[in-house]
Amino acid sequence: xxxxxxxxxxxxxxxxxxxxxxxxxxxxxxxxxxxxxxxxxxxxxxxxxxxxxxxxxxxxxxxxxxxxxxxxxxxxxxxxxxxxxxxxxxxxxxxxxxxxxxxxxxxxxxxxxxxxxxxxxxxxxxxxxxxxxxxxxxxxxxxxxxxxxxxxxxxxxxxxxxxxxxxxxxxxxxxxxxxxxxxxxxxxxxxxxxxxxxxxxxxxxxxxxxxxxxxxxxxxxxxxxxxxxxxxxxxx
Amino acid sequence: xxxxxxxxxxxxxxxxxxxxxxxxxxxxxxxxxxxxxxxxxxxxxxxxxxxxxxxxxxxxxxxxxxxxxxxxxxxxxxxxxxxxxxxxxxxxxxxxxxxxxxxxxxxxxxxxxxxxxxxxxxxxxxxxxxxxxxxxxxxxxxxxxxxxxxxxxxxxxxxxxxxxxxxxxxxxxxxxxxxxxxxxxxxxxxxxxxxxxxxxxxxxxxxxxxxxxxxxxxxxxxxxxxxxxxxxxxxx
DNA sequence: CGGCTGATTGAAATGCATCAAACAAAGTGG
DNA sequence: CCACTTTGTTTGATGCATTTCAATCAGCCG
Numbered sequence: 001x002x003x004x005x006x007x008x009x010x011x012x013x014x015x016x017x018x019x020x021x022x023x024x025x026x027x028x029x030x031x032x033x034x035x036x037x038x039x040x041x042x043x044x045x046x047x048x049x050x051x052x053x054x055x056x057x058x059x060x061x062x063x064x065x066x067x068x069x070x071x072x073x074x075x076x077x078x079x080x081x082x083x084x085x086x087x088x089x090x091x092x093x094x095x096x097x098x099x100x101x102x103x104x105x106x107x108x109x110x111x112x113x114x115x116x117x118x119x120x121x122x123x124x125x126x127x128x129x130x131x132x133x134x135x136x137x138x139x140x141x142x143x144x145x146x147x148x149x150x151x152x153x154x155x156x157x158x159x160x161x162x163x164x165x166x167x168x169x170x171x172x173x174x175x176x177x178x179x180x181x182x183x184x185x186x187x188x189x190x191x192x193x194x195x196x197x198x199x200x201x202x203x204x205x206x207x208x209x210x211x212x213x214x215x216x217x218x219x220x221x222x223x224x225x226x227x228x229x230x231x232x233x234x235x236x
Numbered sequence: 237x238x239x240x241x242x243x244x245x246x247x248x249x250x251x252x253x254x255x256x257x258x259x260x261x262x263x264x265x266x267x268x269x270x271x272x273x274x275x276x277x278x279x280x281x282x283x284x285x286x287x288x289x290x291x292x293x294x295x296x297x298x299x300x301x302x303x304x305x306x307x308x309x310x311x312x313x314x315x316x317x318x319x320x321x322x323x324x325x326x327x328x329x330x331x332x333x334x335x336x337x338x339x340x341x342x343x344x345x346x347x348x349x350x351x352x353x354x355x356x357x358x359x360x361x362x363x364x365x366x367x368x369x370x371x372x373x374x375x376x377x378x379x380x381x382x383x384x385x386x387x388x389x390x391x392x393x394x395x396x397x398x399x400x401x402x403x404x405x406x407x408x409x410x411x412x413x414x415x416x417x418x419x420x421x422x423x424x425x426x427x428x429x430x431x432x433x434x435x436x437x438x439x440x441x442x443x444x445x446x447x448x449x450x451x452x453x454x455x456x457x458x459x460x461x462x463x464x465x466x467x468x469x470x471x472x
Numbered sequence: 473c474g475g476c477t478g479a480t481t482g483a484a485a486t487g488c489a490t491c492a493a494a495c496a497a498a499g500t501g502g
Numbered sequence: 503c504c505a506c507t508t509t510g511t512t513t514g515a516t517g518c519a520t521t522t523c524a525a526t527c528a529g530c531c532g
Contacts, residue, residue, distance in 0.1 A: 067379060067380070067382075068468075069383045069384070069386070069387040069388075070387045070466065070468060073387055075382060075383040075386050075387060077382065077383075089375055090372075090376075092365075092368050092369060092372045093369055093372045093373060093376065098376055098379070098380070118365075121361060121364060121365055121368070122361040122365075123361075125357060125359075125361065125364065128357060128361065128364040128365075128368070129328075129354075129357055129358075129364075132328050132364070132367060132368055133328060133329055135368065135371040135375060136325045136326075136328045136329045136371055137329060138375055139371060139378060140331075140334055142375060142378035142379060142382060143303060143313050143335070143378060144303070145382055146303075146311060146313065146381055146382055146385060146427075147303045147311040147313075148305070149382060149386055149427070150305070150311050150385055150427025150428075151305040151306045151309055151427065152305075152306065153519070153520090154519080154520070155519090182477095182479090183478075183479065183480090184478075184479095191382075191385070191386025191387065192386075192521085193520075193522075194478090194479085195479095195480080195520090195521080196519090196520060198479065198480060198481085199480090199481085199520095214479095214529095232304075232305060389487075389488095390487080390488070419510075419511065419512095420510075428488075429488075429489055429490075430510090430511085431488090431489080431511095431512080431513085432487090432488060432489075434511065434512060434513085435512090438512085450497095450511095451510095
């Protein structure tokens with residue numbers, strides 16, 4: 001089925017922004033050395049503690065990356081989508097994975113071996129710099145999130161996450177978030193209890209900020225949400 | 237005075253772990269291009285929003301790096317000490333600084349121009365990789381802290397921070413933390429109110445986990461503290 | 473249909489922030 | 503060197519946001 005849409009053999013990483021500093025030759029061998037696979041929702045890509053053999057580039061679908069904390073409660077660190085890469089942090093540090101990654105929307109992933117990554121970093125300094133900038137960008141996000149989670153109320157954080165999801169995953173024609181999360185996943189992103197998310201979401205609905213249809217969240221008052229989120233920095 | 241101890245002209249970055257992949261020649265020009273300065277407690281190295289011209293390597297002293305959140309409340313992101321580098325993240329991303337850095341213990345810093353950094357990354361792939369690993373390590377810390385702050389109680393987090401400070405700054409002969417922070421700074425690290433820190437510290441004291449003498453914190457029951465911190469991962 | 477996961481609501485418990493006030497320490501200036 | 507201001511610390515009382523527990527309900531699947 002999925003192979004009809006996009007045969008796994010035919011996938012090329014050439015168009016992806018992350019690889020845009022590569023020469024034709026480098027792209028060619030990259031495309032040769034990668035391995036692509038199609039994964040269903042719920043599949044685990046790698047688990048906390050496992051040894052990684054490479055990183056993954058997401059061609060299609062959505063992945064959640066999370067850490068397991070107290071009592072096995074998951075804390076979602078990020079959502080990755082088309083063009084994003086995952087597993088590179090632990091890989092570069094040459095440690096076992098410190099997060100788990102799971103498909104939350106049917107996906108196609110390309111696995112790029114560690115060797116290939118090292119080789120690119122060694123031979124192509126523009127690529128190394130691009131890589132550095134990716135990690136730096138993620139670190140920035142993380143630092144901002146630390147500040148938010150430490151200082152903001154759950155209400156503010158939920159509004160902020162909704163805005164963040166809106167920017168990352170766009171809205172369809174009628175302003176509905178194109179990512180479907182359970183209330184628990186939302187809670188594990190915001191860092192709160194599932195029940196709190198449920199209550200706050202219905203408050204947001206009452207306040208005419210959003211509309212709810214099952215897991216579909218429709219943003220009907222963006223300015224209002226931004227106000228609730230109490231943004232201080234450059235997020236939107 | 238400080239110049240008697242360590243003349244600013246004589247400082248070499250050659251011994252620092254961060255530069256250990258550099259060739260003698262690279263070290264020589266690095267040492268030529270850097271600019272060192274001695275800064276008193278309270279001095280601000282750079283401010284959130286300012287444009288950076290290079291990064292800083294800490295030769296002596298302690299620096300706190302923080303973000304300014306709601307109502308100007310500061311959230312301390314990290315403490316940097318001898319051998320650590322700061323300001324590199326925004327620099328590499330070529331953005332204005334997203335944190336502020338302030339001296340909390342008289343320090344000597346070396347400023348290394350952006351040009352020099354770029355040049356090293358371009359010419360020396362081992363250095364680029366080392367740099368990548370530094371950023372990755374910091375990202376890992378940040379992700380762990382997100383999980384902690386989202387899931388743990390203030391009590392657990394305080395214990396954890398004390399342990400973290402112990403590892404980063406060592407203890408003197410009688411098990412006393414070699415870093416002196418105000419209660420407010422501790423609060424801004426843990427992500428809580430100053431009063432909460434005060435109350436919890438005295439609880440810890442009552443529980444014979446620590447001893448307090450002004451800002452001096454003495455760890456008298458390490459195992460107990462570890463238990464309170466409720467560690468799940470590799471921190472200690 | 474029964475079983476399972478996820479969603480929802482209510483009620484009760486609580487951890488923590490906030491406010492207020494007093495105190496200690498440390499530096500400033502006359 | 504003492505009054506003075508400022509900054510940091512401490513304690514108490516109160517309120518509230520959020521967690522936790524419990525129960526019900528809805529949807530889905532084999």
